[in-house]
Each structure stands twice: as C-alpha cells, then as structure tokens.
Amino acid sequence: MLDSEKRRLRLKRTLLLKKLAKIRDFTRGSVVLMKRRCYRPNCRRCASGEVHPTWVLTVSTGGKTRTVYLGGKRVDDAKRMVENYHTMQAWIEEVGRINLALLTNKSVPKKGAYDE
Numbered sequence: 001m002l003d004s005e006k007r008r009l010r011l012k013r014t015l016l017l018k019k020l021a022k023i024r025d026f027t028r029g030s031v032v033l034m035k036r037r038c039y040r041p042n043c044r045r046c047a048s049g050e051v052h053p054t055w056v057l058t059v060s061t062g063g064k065t066r067t068v069y070l071g072g073k074r075v076d077d078a079k080r081m082v083e084n085y086h087t088m089q090a091w092i093e094e095v096g097r098i099n100l101a102l103l104t105n106k107s108v109p110k111k112g113a114y115d116e
C-alpha cells in the first residue's frame with residue numbers, strides 16, 4: 001500500500017472517530033407501533049375488537065426483550081436514537097475495515113468481506 005493511501009486511511013479513520021465521539025444519544029432497539037388491548041372492562045374500543053395503537057421501543061438483551069412505552073414526544077427521540085445507533089455501527093465497521101487494511105498493508109476490504 002502506498003504511503004499516500006495510508007495517510008488517506010488514517011485521516012478518514014480520525015474523521016470517523018471524531019464523528020462517533022459527537023453522538024451521545026443512541027440506543028439499540030426498534031421503534032414499533034404496537035396494537036394492544038387496554039383491558040379496561042368498559043372500553044368500547046377494545047370490546048369492538050379495535051385496539052389501541054401504542055408506540056414502543058423494543059430492546060432485546062440477553063435473550064429477553066424489553067418493551068419501553070413511548071408517549072408523545074419520546075417517539076421521535078427514540079427513533080433518532082435508534083437511527084444514531086445504526087449510523088454509529090456503520091462507522092465502527094468502516095473504522096474496522098480501515099484498521100484491517102492498515103494492519104495487513106492491503107487495500108480496504110469491501111463491506112461485509114470479513115463478516116461471518
């Protein structure tokens with residue numbers, strides 16, 4: 001690998017790490033619209049077979065799925081946090097590819113080249 005290519009990769013890595021350090025709000029999980037019953041005995045909506053749409057964030061950890069109910073404003077926040085998580089994951093993968101290229105002195109492997 002040419003020295004100029006190494007410099008370019010190191011610079012790219014630095015930029016990615018700087019961008020990563022700026023993101024604070026992130027979480028793993030999925031924001032989904034769940035339809036559920038409220039189980040109030042006199043709820044006409046549930047009695048009629050209609051259900052209550054409710055935004056939730058589901059996060060699986062250690063084989064268990066945690067469900068966080070998102071009222072009102074928290075939906076957008078949660079969506080942004082999940083999106084940030086995926087963005088960061090992609091950047092981490094990119095830094096990993098750069099590091100592998102620098103380690104092996106070969107050009108950056110294609111995306112997914114060393115994924116299992």
Ligand SMILES: [Zn+2]
Nearest residue numbers: 038043045046
């Ligand atoms: Zn109901």
